[in-house]
Amino acid sequence: MTTVPDNAELRDALGQLREREQVAERLLESSAKHSFDPDTELDWEAPFEEGKWHWPPELVSLYGTPLWRRMSEEQRIELSRHEAASLASLGIWFEIILMQLLVRHIYDKPATSAHVRYALTEIADECRHSKMFARMIQKSGTRAYPVTRLHHNLARVLKTISTTPGSFACTLLGEEILDHMQRLTFPDERVQSLVRGVTRIHVVEEARHVRYAREELRRQMVSCPRWEAELTRVSSGHAARVFSIAFINPQVYTDVGLDRREALAQVKASRHRREVMQTGAKRLTDFLDEIGLMQGVGRRLWRSSGLLA
Template structure:
């Protein structure tokens, strides 16, 4: 990220493009630190990792499984549907680990030149600690479920290497929100769902509570960056965020899950792409984010066209 040393004192910022008033960076960070002190979890102690899975429970709500309500889904047995849900939960956990490792590196770059005693930096370090716990929690969940890990493709892995090395500050926070908010939507549907395995519900509950702070931090900083960054950087962020949305939509579920449960991979992928239900789920999950990005000026021109091509924007 492109950064410069900041003062810890309250800022005055000249607004442009109707982005609205900015909240003081230090006050926002202090509120998030206070929340972290009262609502943070140790997954190793909080969750019952020794309890056996329940035979009649799902590993992911069926309506959120990629093939739900497709012709192939209707041909599958209930046992095979639940097996697919188990593998998709592992795929999403694998995606979450990949994404959070990227996010931690972006946050470290963001604070590198900033005052180490500021609340803004202290909260970033607190968030990095949260993400470390989330990654180990997801890895333990994959292992407990007896599923393979599902890494992203080599191409997406290398593209992310470039992103975390050269991304500008607003681009980094836009990509952060992309990874956090769609999964957050699905997890908010999962943790209260009594059809789902208790361990899955516990993992998603912890993630939802702690990610709410991460989303707030990223939104406030992205709004600030879009006010102060040069116009070339704003345009670059529109394009990079749109391209990231396209990559994210492709990487969301590893197609190997279909092979691993005995399905024809090409047929499954084709039916997911054609599924009206799946498109509605993904677009609904992204809507809160796309509305916000539109508000701060990131859904224009080429960027908006890339978001449409990702399937995440209606």
């Protein structure tokens, strides 16, 4: 027997669809006005500036530790160069996952809707971002720093079985913490001009992506079945744990001549580093708490990740 929704349910469903389209139309207008081609927008031929950082020192993982105090200024700057490349590598990994999740999201939706057109616009943005990050790594002269094989293959599972709200929760996890750090980076005159330009482009365009994901996740959490909401709480908590581990590839410490085991131990013990990560995640964790995702097992997983105070 088919259950026929009452008029209130129909009005609510239609209202959500109208709101979804209105948000997408505004984001499409913003995309038309504020999108960039990194290949022409940035000066890739200019040499790096002597003595400038590749990432703000306060955001470098070892900042303030006993090991940091023993390092020379040149070695600290060198570590910032490798950590910037590691974060760019992480960014590419996330962007590729996000593009696949977005394609899954729109597969069954009307191709002519503004919601789908904006998703396709965002996918085009993410393609440019991935190429921009790859070019920055090449320019920096470091290796690329991929995530571990385990995390690489866990992402395959995520892309296959993720619920729709789970996809958007993971999208926000990958975008908002890096976005917070990049907002501190692009106005910082101590940092290389190219890095500042890369982060400026990413911040401007990611603001739209965050708005799209937040609005859709809020809608999904209102309408999804209880089992899906609970699964999303758990999956986002597990994703937070993976993210916190994968954030900086430990190979960077070896590549600048440090003892990897000692460096990892000091990063783990660093109160400053913990505060940096929790501050970067706070806007996101507050939002997830507001929409009911930080409950039960999910909250405990987020706390164990170190991203939730």
